[in-house]
Amino acid sequence: MEFEGRDIISIRDLTREEIDYILNIAETMEPIAKTGSDLLKGKVMASLFFEPSTRTRLSFAVAMYKLGGNVIGFAGPEGSSVMKGENLADTVRTVQNYSDVIVIRHPREGAARLAAEFADIPVINAGSGAEEHPTQALLDLYTIRREKGRIDGLNIALVGDLRYGRTVHSLAYALSNYKDVGLYLISPESLKMRREVLEEVRGKIRIVEGRSIEEFLPEIDVLYMTRIQKERFPDPAEYAKVRGSYRLEAKTLE
Numbered sequence: 001m002e003f004e005g006r007d008i009i010s011i012r013d014l015t016r017e018e019i020d021y022i023l024n025i026a027e028t029m030e031p032i033a034k035t036g037s038d039l040l041k042g043k044v045m046a047s048l049f050f051e052p053s054t055r056t057r058l059s060f061a062v063a064m065y066k067l068g069g070n071v072i073g074f075a076g077p078e079g080s081s082v083m084k085g086e087n088l089a090d091t092v093r094t095v096q097n098y099s100d101v102i103v104i105r106h107p108r109e110g111a112a113r114l115a116a117e118f119a120d121i122p123v124i125n126a127g128s129g130a131e132e133h134p135t136q137a138l139l140d141l142y143t144i145r146r147e148k149g150r151i152d153g154l155n156i157a158l159v160g161d162l163r164y165g166r167t168v169h170s171l172a173y174a175l176s177n178y179k180d181v182g183l184y185l186i187s188p189e190s191l192k193m194r195r196e197v198l199e200e201v202r203g204k205i206r207i208v209e210g211r212s213i214e215e216f217l218p219e220i221d222v223l224y225m226t227r228i229q230k231e232r233f234p235d236p237a238e239y240a241k242v243r244g245s246y247r248l249e250a251k252t253l254e
Contacts, residue, residue: 007116007123011134011170012200016177023142032066037139040069046099047073047127048091048115050082050106056126060103072098089118096121099225104128130164137170144222151175157184157221160226168226169197176204184216185209191228 003221014022025034027228030071049057053075058096060224061071074080078092088106095102104115112125145151156175160225162185172193174212175181183205185193198207210216213223243246 002003005122008086008123008134009113009116009123009125009128010132011137011174013134019138019141019174019177022138023145026138026142027146036066036068038065038068040064043092043101044099045069045071045073046095046102047071047075048080048095048102048106048235049073049075050077050080050111051127053105053127054104056133058059060124060126062219073103081170088114092118092123107181126168129168130169132170133166133171134170136167137174140224141174148221152179154221155182155184156222157213157216157220158224158226159186159194159213161191161228161246162187162226163191165226167224169194171224172197172201176201181205183207184220186211186213186216214245225254 001018001214011019044106045060045065047057047060057075064071077083080086080146081094082088082091088111092102096119099121101122101124102115102119103124103126104112106112106115107129109129109131112123112128116123125132125134129134141151144156148154151152152212158171160168162168172183175183183201185207186209187193188211208216217223
């Protein structure tokens with residue numbers, strides 16, 4: 001299966017066969033997390049994080065180092081020429097001259113795809129606004145498969161901020177590739193799953209919408225909790241209304 005030179009902007013850019021292939025390769029590479037490798041010796045990853053990140057930014061960097069590569073880039077726009085007025089296209093055009101792949105996180109939806117249009121090297125979307133987070137979806141699928149032994153036939157609940165949470169958008173798209181999946185969408189009314197996501201996945205998998213975790217808990221195989229995305233709310237008062245809407249306690253799972 002050929003991936004050389006390809007971007008990963010949306011999980012929808014990958015077929016089920018390609019997703020399963022990536023998951024299989026990831027499984028065979030798990031030992032490298034401990035032993036390391038020179039697979040990417042001489043290669044450079046540009047890490048362009050225009051938005052705060054701990055886990056995603058560091059996991060990409062560690063993966064690159066473990067494979068023998070190097071990392072350049074910045075964590076926050078204040079570390080780039082964006083603060084001097086440089087636009088995204090010019091940043092990408094410049095950075096590609098120093099690197100072999102660009103990993104980008106940006107607060108604006110569509111930014112990763114825009115970067116890919118101006119780059120002559122592969123671009124990986126590490127989170128674009130409230131839109132998508134395809135690499136997180138791949139990791140989530142990998143975890144589900146490892147823990148449950150399969151993805152087909154599972155009932156999976158996505159709980160919390162389904163409107164602004166980009167991880168749940170990508171995961172919903174990804175799950176629609178699998179057979180007999182039940183997708184339970186549990187959120188406050190104001191944070192329901194985005195219409196375009198529902199339109200894309202409806203008909204491919206079974207959709208159940210609700211407000212209560214407890215109501216559906218006996219039917220659920222996987223419970224996926226996502227935080228309320230405070231930074232995405234245009235009105236702080238609206239955030240205050242839904243803050244702490246869902247808390248998972250041990251007694252809930254008993």
